[in-house]
Amino acid sequence: MSTRTLTDGQIVMRSLRARPLSTWITIGMVATSVALLLVLLGMRTAARGAFDRGSGNVHLLVSADPSPLVAVLNGIFYANAPSKPIAWAKFQQIRNGFPYQWAIPTQQGDSYRGFPTMATSTDFFSKFEPAAGEPWKLADGRFFERPFEIVLGAAAAKGSGLRMGQQVFLTHGSGASREGGEPDEHAGHVHVEFPFKVVGILEPTGSAHDRALFVDLESSWILHAYDRRERAGIEGKITAADLTEEDRKVTGILLRLPTRAGSDASAAMQQQFDTLRRDTAIVVAQPAQQIEKLFEIVSNVDGIFIGMAVVVLFSSAISTMLALYNSMAARTRQIAVLRVLGASRGRVFGLVLTESLMITMAGAAAGVALALFGGIAASAWLKASIGLVIDPSLDPRSTIIVLGGAVALGALAGILPAWRAYQVPVADNLRPAA
Amino acid sequence: MTATALSIRDLRFAYPGASWSLAVPRFEIAPGEQVLLVGGSGRGKSTLLQVVAGLRDATGAVEVAGYRIDELRGAARDEARGRSIGMIFQTFNLLHGFTALENVLAGLMFSAIAPKEHEARARGLLQTLGIPDPEAEVDRLSVGQQQRVAVARALAARPALVLADEPTASLDPENTATAMDLIQSACRADGAALLCTSHDPTLRARFARVESIDPFLAGGAA
Numbered sequence: 001m002s003t004r005t006l007t008d009g010q011i012v013m014r015s016l017r018a019r020p021l022s023t024w025i026t027i028g029m030v031a032t033s034v035a036l037l038l039v040l041l042g043m044r045t046a047a048r049g050a051f052d053r054g055s056g057n058v059h060l061l062v063s064a065d066p067s068p069l070v071a072v073l074n075g076i077f078y079a080n081a082p083s084k085p086i087a088w089a090k091f092q093q094i095r096n097g098f099p100y101q102w103a104i105p106t107q108q109g110d111s112y113r114g115f116p117t118m119a120t121s122t123d124f125f126s127k128f129e130p131a132a133g134e135p136w137k138l139a140d141g142r143f144f145e146r147p148f149e150i151v152l153g154a155a156a157a158k159g160s161g162l163r164m165g166q167q168v169f170l171t172h173g174s175g176a177s178r179e180g181g182e183p184d185e186h187a188g189h190v191h192v193e194f195p196f197k198v199v200g201i202l203e204p205t206g207s208a209h210d211r212a213l214f215v216d217l218e219s220s221w222i223l224h225a226y227d228r229r230e231r232a233g234i235e236g237k238i239t240a241a242d243l244t245e246e247d248r249k250v251t252g253i254l255l256r257l258p259t260r261a262g263s264d265a266s267a268a269m270q271q272q273f274d275t276l277r278r279d280t281a282i283v284v285a286q287p288a289q290q291i292e293k294l295f296e297i298v299s300n301v302d303g304i305f306i307g308m309a310v311v312v313l314f315s316s317a318i319s320t321m322l323a324l325y326n327s328m329a330a331r332t333r334q335i336a337v338l339r340v341l342g343a344s345r346g347r348v349f350g351l352v353l354t355e356s357l358m359i360t361m362a363g364a365a366a367g368v369a370l371a372l373f374g375g376i377a378a379s380a381w382l383k384a385s386i387g388l389v390i391d392p393s394l395d396p397r398s399t400i401i402v403l404g405g406a407v408a409l410g411a412l413a414g415i416l417p418a419w420r421a422y423q424v425p426v427a428d429n430l431r432p433a434a
Numbered sequence: 435m436t437a438t439a440l441s442i443r444d445l446r447f448a449y450p451g452a453s454w455s456l457a458v459p460r461f462e463i464a465p466g467e468q469v470l471l472v473g474g475s476g477r478g479k480s481t482l483l484q485v486v487a488g489l490r491d492a493t494g495a496v497e498v499a500g501y502r503i504d505e506l507r508g509a510a511r512d513e514a515r516g517r518s519i520g521m522i523f524q525t526f527n528l529l530h531g532f533t534a535l536e537n538v539l540a541g542l543m544f545s546a547i548a549p550k551e552h553e554a555r556a557r558g559l560l561q562t563l564g565i566p567d568p569e570a571e572v573d574r575l576s577v578g579q580q581q582r583v584a585v586a587r588a589l590a591a592r593p594a595l596v597l598a599d600e601p602t603a604s605l606d607p608e609n610t611a612t613a614m615d616l617i618q619s620a621c622r623a624d625g626a627a628l629l630c631t632s633h634d635p636t637l638r639a640r641f642a643r644v645e646s647i648d649p650f651l652a653g654g655a656a
Contacts, residue, residue: 004537004553017533337527340487342516342544342591344509427489431480432525432604 031365035370036309041398065263068285088248119220141200154204156424324417336429352418360410439627445494473647479631499594516544520588533566545591
C-alpha cells in the first residue's frame with residue numbers, strides 16, 4: 001500500500017538544498033563555534049582533572065626550584081628537570097625534623113627517548129598514590145627492588161615500545177638515547193655503562209606520571225658518580241660503596257603529614273608549611289594550592305577564548321538569520337502557493353523556524369563530532385608536548401548547555417525570517433511576474 | 435452534498451483608493467457546474483476569485499461547499515480553502531525544485547483525505563492527466579505537462595470548487611483549446627464545479643453558462 005506523503009520536513013529539506021552554499025557555510029559556522037566551545041570547556045574540565053590527579057596524596061613538595069609553582073610543575077608534572085639539587089643531608093634533616101607519615105626523595109634529570117626518568121625509593125610505589133585513594137597498579141611485572149631495575153609508566157611503555165626484560169640505557173638530560181634513533185649532538189650523553197632492565201609496567205593513572213620511567217635512587221647516584229669520576233680521570237667500576245655525599249643528591253621531596261583516620265587533611269599542614277618556608281635553601285609548595293593558582297592564572301586566558309567562541313556562536317546565529325531572511329524574497333511565491341493550498345500562517349512560520357533549527361542542529365551535531373576529534377587531537381598534543389594526560393571525552397554538562405544554547409539561538413535566529421514568511425501577502429504573490 | 439458549490443450574497447469589496455469596487459448581490463454555482471466569468475483585463479475577475487478563496491476580506495457572505503469563508507478566520511479559513519477549493523493559475527505556480535508527484539502531494543497536505551491515500555490519489559491523477567514520469571522535477575517538464583500537474587494539484591483534495599484564474603492567458607489558440615479541454619474534463623470527471631475567468635471571447639462556446647464581471651462592478655469605495 002502506498003504511504004508516501006509530502007511533509008513539512010521534506011519541504012524544509014528541499015528549501016535547504018535549493019541554496020546549498022549558504023546552507024553549508026551557515027552549518028559550518030555553527031559547527032565551528034559549537035566545537036570550539038565544547039573543546040575549550042571540555043579541555044578546561046579535563047585539564048583540571050589531570051592536574052588534580054598528579055599530586056595524589058602528597059601534602060607538601062620540597063625542591064630547590066625558583067618558586068613553588070615551578071616546583072610543582074617540575075616535580076609532579078615533569079615540565080622540566082629541576083635545575084638545582086638538594087643535598088641528602090638536607091633531606092634527612094627535613095625528614096627527621098617532623099613526624100611525617102612519609103617522606104619520599106625524588107631525583108629527576110635523565111630521560112629515555114624523551115620520556116622523563118624519576119629516581120626514587122620503593123616508598124614511591126608503596127606509600128605515594130598518584131591520585132588520592134588510587135594506589136599504583138602493575139599491568140605487568142613488579143616494582144623495582146634493587147639497583148638498575150626500571151619500571152615504566154603506562155604511556156612511556158606504549159610510547160617507547162619497551163617490553164618486559166628489555167635493556168634500557170638512560171640519557172643524561174632530556175635528549176635521545178642511543179635506542180632513540182639518530183644521535184643528537186645537542187642531546188645529553190647516554191649512560192652506556194649502566195643498562196637498566198625493565199621489570200614492571202604500570203597501569204595508566206591518568207596523571208603525568210604515566211609518561212615517566214622509574215628507577216632506584218641509588219642507581220641514579222651511581223650513574224652520575226661515574227660521570228663525575230670520569231671527568232676527574234678516575235677509571236674503573238663503581239659501586240654504592242664508592243658514593244660520596246656529593247653524589248647523594250635529590251631534586252624533590254614528597255611529604256605527607258599525619259592525618260586523622262579517614263581524613264586526607266592534616267591539622268599540622270599550615271604550621272609545617274610555614275616552618276619549612278623559613279629555610280631559604282629550599283622551596284616548599286602545597287601542590288593543591290599551586291594548581292589552584294595555576295588555574296587562576298590561565299582562567300583569564302581561557303575566559304577570553306570561551307568569550308570568542310560565544311561571539312562566533314552569536315555570529316553564526318546572525319548568519320543563519322540573514323541567510324534565511326534574504327532567501328525569503330525569493331520564496332514568497334512558494335509560501336503564497338502553500339498558503340493557497342491550505343497552509344496557515346502559523347504553519348509557514350513553523351516551516352521557516354524549523355529550517356533555522358535544522359541548520360543549527362546539523363551544525364551543532366557536526367560541532368560535537370568536530371569537538372570529539374579536536375579533543376582527541378588536542379589531548380594527544382598535550383600528552384606529547386607537556387606530558388599532560390587528559391581525557392578527551394566531552395563534559396556531558398557542558399555539552400548539554402552548549403547544544404541547548406545553540407538550538408535556542410537557532411530558534412531566535414529563525415524568528416525574524418519566519419515572521420517575514422508569516423506576513424507574506426498571498427494574493428499579491430500569485431500574480432504572474434511582470 | 436451541499437446545494438451549491440459556491441454561494442455569494444451581498445458581497446462588497448474595494449481596494450483602498452480604487453476607482454471601482456465589486457458588488458455582487460447574488461451569485462451561485464451548482465455542484466459540478468462550469469461557469470466562465472468574462473471581462474476585460476483589470477476589471478476585478480481575479481479579485482473576485484481571491485475573495486471567494488478567502489485570500490482577501492470582503493463584506494457579505496461567501497459559502498463554498500458549506501464553509502462560510504467570510505466568517506472563518508486564520509487557520510480555520512486556510513483549512514476550509516485547502517479542503518474545498520482548488521486553484522489554477524495562468525503561470526501554474528508550481529513548487530519549483532519539487533517533483534510532479536510532490537507538487538500534487540502538496541495539494542493533499544492540507545486536505546481531508548487520509549495520508550495513506552495521498553500517493554495513490556496523486557499518482558492516479560497524474561496518470562489520468564498523462565504525466566509519464568511523476569518523479570520528474572517540474573522544472574524539467576514541458577509547459578503543457580506543467581499545466582497538467584497544476585490541474586492535478588488543484589483537483590487533488592477533491593475540492594467542490596475549482597477556481598481557474600486566466601488559465602490560458604499566455605497560450606496560443608491551439609494550446610488554449612488543449613488546456614481548456616483538460617481543465618474542464620478533469621473537473622467534470624472529479625465532480626468539481628469550475629469558475630474560470632478569462633478575457634478571451636473564444637472560450638465562451640465551451641461553457642453552458644457565461645457570466646460577465648461588468649454587472650458586479652460599481653464605483654469606488656468612497
